[in-house]
Amino acid sequence: MDMQPPPFAAATATPAPAPALPIYRRLAEHYLSAIQSGTLAPGDRMPSVRDLMRQHHVSLSTALQTLRHLEEGGWLEARPRSGYFVRQPRRAAIRPVGEPNVLAPLDPAQYVGIHEQVSDFIARRQLQAPAIDLSGMxxxxELYAVEALKNAAIRALREQPSLLTSPMPINGNVTFRQVVARRALNAGIRIGADDVVVTHGCIEALNLALRAVAQAGDTIAVESPTYFGLLQTLESLGMRALEIPTSPQTGISIEALELAIQTYGNIKAVVVVPTLQNPLGCIMPDSHKERLVALCERCAVPLIEDDAYSELADGDVAPSAAKVWDRSGNVIYCASLNKVLAPGMRLGWMTSGKWHERVKMLKFAYTRANEEWTQITAANYMGSPAYDRHLRRLRGNLKEQREQMAEAIAGYFPSETRLSVPDGGVGLWVELPRGLSSKAVFAAALDQGIGVSPGVIFSNSDRFDHYLRLCCGKPFTHELDQALRKLGGIVERLPG
Amino acid sequence: MDMQPPPFAAATATPAPAPALPIYRRLAEHYLSAIQSGTLAPGDRMPSVRDLMRQHHVSLSTALQTLRHLEEGGWLEARPRSGYFVRQPRRAAIRPVGEPNVLAPLDPAQYVGIHEQVSDFIARRQLQAPAIDLSGMxxxxELYAVEALKNAAIRALREQPSLLTSPMPINGNVTFRQVVARRALNAGIRIGADDVVVTHGCIEALNLALRAVAQAGDTIAVESPTYFGLLQTLESLGMRALEIPTSPQTGISIEALELAIQTYGNIKAVVVVPTLQNPLGCIMPDSHKERLVALCERCAVPLIEDDAYSELADGDVAPSAAKVWDRSGNVIYCASLNKVLAPGMRLGWMTSGKWHERVKMLKFAYTRANEEWTQITAANYMGSPAYDRHLRRLRGNLKEQREQMAEAIAGYFPSETRLSVPDGGVGLWVELPRGLSSKAVFAAALDQGIGVSPGVIFSNSDRFDHYLRLCCGKPFTHELDQALRKLGGIVERLPG
Structure with missing residues (x-):
């Protein structure tokens, strides 16, 4: 073990890479990246407490905290009287979730009847208020820029004291739309501020997109499994869902979709999440995106792209949006800042190709423009270099939390459990062993103070009842570790 | 003239009634209330500059400003070498706008096609950005509590720094819903926080109400004339409007409505603004509200009440909502804080009787809960006694502005012009002489830097093309006076 000691001690003059983190966390991240890159391989011995103190000029307690943090994350194991060793990650042994059968006949397009079930799950969770809630997304x-956003908000109010008491510009704040348009370049999308419609979260954007191209009674093709919120929206709009098999690796089956379009002939739109699909977590390869856009254009079926998660993909280059391949304005692109900027601000936006004017009309007639206050606050912060630093830190934290949770699941759940660890985002999609019902797991977990999202709500059928979606958006703590141990015990014991 | 001198001088120790106003404005208000109550009658001589200085201990310039302010408002006239006299208000001579013919056959229920026309008017106004804009509502x-709201917002952020970065409670902030429920008592409505759904302005509430009880293709009875925003909403939802004659004095004709319900048999909802109807400004008598609610209940037609303006009615007791007479949950009550609290906060709310669960579902599926930040800010401020003081001041200012504008219109517009001055609110509905087209007046006014709302957009027909709606929400200034003079000239000169 012969690594260049990085300057972690508090006394160092060199600027630290992530000043918000305590020293032991930064030191742990240093070794974590060595483990992830293979510089430290499974079975290698870690530097001792004494080595750490000497090499990095840190205190005894910092050195101990560093090793314990890595051990709790499942990266190291302590061997009695020998010290710490890099562990073989257990999650490497867990099998990925199964692929769908794309040759099976599709369920007929049907009206969605899921709201009551979802509401019931939500109401029960609210009532019991689980100590560890893994059901949201x-x-x-604290993973967001709490202070900086608060200050940006206060600055907005100080600079324009009558912001709250003035009528809003009819199309929303132009500076915010400019910032959004500039950032869309990261996903490969070239638009101007005038092409942007600001919405109340991605969910309003999806509603507007669906209403722009379809009406009650129409059939919409969706991924299967898909976000239950989309199913609830279809239900509330009186539209029918046609579920298309979707691979946990590559996303919606383009073959199955093409067949469905040819067979049904009346599909009015396709809704997909190409990047970090909810709940699967898969990222569609670029070649698939290109084929999907071409297919929809050829068949004159509008493509609605929900891109709420792409800035949470691991690494520094965001995956391209499917919209990038849109030549004819056939793709309505919907995005959200809920997951990346701040969940409490409810900011979404969309750019709607050839339906732009109709979307603007529908937005105006339903909720008017969004409040300027939030838009100016967001623009203040997103326009600064601090935003990119925040995103890098957020992605790093999520990656670590996700791998720690996957590691714990691999350790605590029965061995037939299957799990694909996605390359980004806040969700894990777990396939339960023995066809176990997610409804039963939901109830038993809630009784033990743990909230989960049952797989059954991610489809209009029961097809995904033997899955759970677990949120990895919270820091991996001892309590979370113990909750996953309990959950594993529940899955082990429940009758199949 | 023998009035008790009130303590207006800056040196006085007694607390002043409205400390935000300069002394000359407070002194003017003192005399204004004497004129309005009849203590000072038309033709009476006003105290001279010297009298004012001596009686109220004010400076020469304050005394002069007071008299000029009252003169500009049309309350006094200067007679050469004799001083100022109370004027006969010109608006007393102007005839109220005409009553509708309730016996004429109704237009058939029809799909609304108004959005393009409204958008075109809005776009032209935006493009030319008139110096004096009387088109909004x-x-x-500055008529709102700018500083207090800003401080409430900053306090909310300081007390809960992670307000922006935390997910929202699924049904909105409970404290805000409590405050809203408590204030609803003013309109006679007894509800609890759980009966309240918070929305993005009244417009989202109206959309939710309509979607809760009707669908595309259905017929909705509306007042005629009615708010163009409601017509745009019906258009966007693909619903048909059936326009019911509406009196500028007493609101929707209940006889005509009853006949329409019997004749058509397929009316799915009635939408009314019982208090300060937009654009007429009329307040429905309580006996009418009671009959309206009973009729709708008897015929099983849901009644949607839009109550965005009632807290702007003159006087200290708000008119009762129609909802007060609702025994069966058949009335969906929609309200807004846009006009009374702050236009920039976009807060509305509704209580939906027997459709409460359906409305909650539709709200969740479309925009989720509103941002907590605005709700906590509003609750902070609305829970304090300052809010009632603000409302009293706002109503007083609006009354003064409304009467000044009416006075100016009576003076500057041709004598065949008709105008009903409403007992509250921010709008004036002006009937043009000679069947003059509001479209022509709109264009000519815009060319001279004045924005107006053409009457033609308040109906799906052309029936109200010879009306204008003018906003009296802005303080009456010399510029506004001159703009009305110009507008009167345009109306005088345009060919009929």
Whole structure:
């Protein structure tokens, strides 16, 4: 073991890479990246407490905290009287979730009847208020730029004291739309501020997109499994869902979709999440995106792209949006800042190709423009270099949390459990062994103070009842570790 | 003239009634209330400059400003070498706008096609950005509690720094819903926080109400004339409007409505603004509200009540909502804080009787809960006694502005012009002489830097093309006076 000691001690003059983190966390991240890159391989011995103190000029307690943090994350194991060793990650042994059968006949397009079930799950969770809630899809508030956003908000109010008491510009704040348009370049999308419609979260954007191209009674093709919120929206709009098999690796089956379009002939739109699909977590390869866009254009079926998660993909280059391949304005692109900027601000936006004017009309007639206050606050912060630093840190934290949770699941759940660890985002999609019902796991977990999302709500059928979606948006703590141990015990014991 | 001198001088120790106003304005208000109550009658001589200085201990310039302010408002006239006299208000001579013919056959229920026309008017106004814009329905920002709201917002952020970065409670902020429920008592409505759904302005509430009880293709009875935003909403939802004659004095004709319900048999909802109807400004008598609610209940037609303006009615007791007479949950009550609290906060709310669960579902599926930040800010401020003081001041200012504008219109417009001055609110509905087209007036006014709302957009027919709606939400200034003079000239000169 012969690594260049990085300057972690508090006394160092060199600027630290992530000043918000305590020293032991930064030191742990240093070794973590060595483990992830293979510089430290499974079975290698870690530097001792004494080595750490000497090489990095840190205190005894910092050195101990560093090793314990890595051990809790499942990266190291302590061997009695020998010290710490890099562990073989257990999650490497867990099998990925199964592929769908794309040759099976599709369920007929049907009206969605899922809201009551979802509401019931939500109501029960609210009533019991689980101590550890893994059912949502939002990150812990402290993973966001709490202080900087608060200050940006206060600055907005100080600079324009009558912001709250003035009528809003009819199309929303232009500076915010400019910032959004500039950032869309990261996903490969070239638009101007005038092409952007600001919405109340991605969910309003999806509603507007669906209403722009379809009406009650129409059939919409969706991924299967898909976000239950989309199913609820279809239900509330009186539209029918046609579920298309979707691979946990590559996303919606383009073959199955093409067949469905030819067979049904009346599909009015396709809704997909190409990057970090909810709940699967898969990222569609670029070649698939290109084929999907071409297919929809050829068949004159509008493609609605939900891109709420792409800035949470691991690494520094965001995956391209499917919209990038849109030549004819046939793709309505919907995005959200809920997951990346701040869940409490409810900011979404969309760019709607040839339906732009109709979307603007529908937005105006339903909720008017969004409040300027939030838009100016967001623009203040997103326009600064601090935003990119925040995103890098957020992605790093999520990656670590996700791998720690996957590691714990691999350790605590029965061995027939299957899990694909996605390359980004806040969700894990777990396939339960023995065809176990997610409804039963939901109830038993809630009784033990743990909230989960049952797989059954991610489809209009029961097809995904033997899955769970677990949120990895919260820091991996001892309590979370113990909750996953309990959950593993529940899955082990429940009758199949 | 023998009035008790009130303590207006800056040196006085007694607390002043409205400390935000300069002394000359407070002194003018003192005399204004004497004129309005009849203590000072038309033709009476006003105290001289010297009298004012001596009686109220004010400076020469304050005394002069007071008299000029009252003169500009049309309350006094200067007679050469004799001083100022109370004027016969010109608006007393102007005839109220005509009553509708309730016996004429109704237009058939029809799909609305108004959005393009409205958008075109809005776009032209935006493009030319008139110096004096009387087309909106919002008050000048300075009429709201700018500082207090800003401070409430900053306090909310300081007390809960992670407000922006935390997910929202699924049904909105409970404290805000409590405050709203408590304030609803003013309109006679007894509800609890759980009966309240918070929305993005009244417009989202109206959309939710309509979607809760009707679908595309259905017929909705509306007042005629009615708010163009409601017509745009019906258009966007693909619903048909059936326009019911509406009196500028007493609101929707209940006889005509009853006949329409019997004749058509397929009316799925009635939408009314019982208090300060937009654009007429009329307040429905309580006996009418009671009959309306009973009729709708008897015929099983849901009644949607839009109550965005009732807290702007003159006087200290708000008119009762129609909802007060609702025994069966058949009335969906929609309200807004846009006009009374702050236009920039976009807060509305509704209580939906027997459709409460369906409305909650539709709200969740479309925009989720509103941002907590605005709700906590509003609750902070609305829970304090300052809010009632603000409302009293706002109503007083609006009354003064409304009467000044009416006075100016009576003076500057041709004598065949008709105008009903409403007992509250921010709008004036002006009937043009000679069947003059509001479209022509709109264009000519815009060319001279004046924005107006053409009457033609308040109906799906052309029936109200010879009306204008003018906003009296802005303080009456010399510029506004001159703009009305110009507008009167345009109306005088345009060919009929």
């Amino acid at each position: 939002s990150c812990a508030p | 919002s008050c000048a920002p």
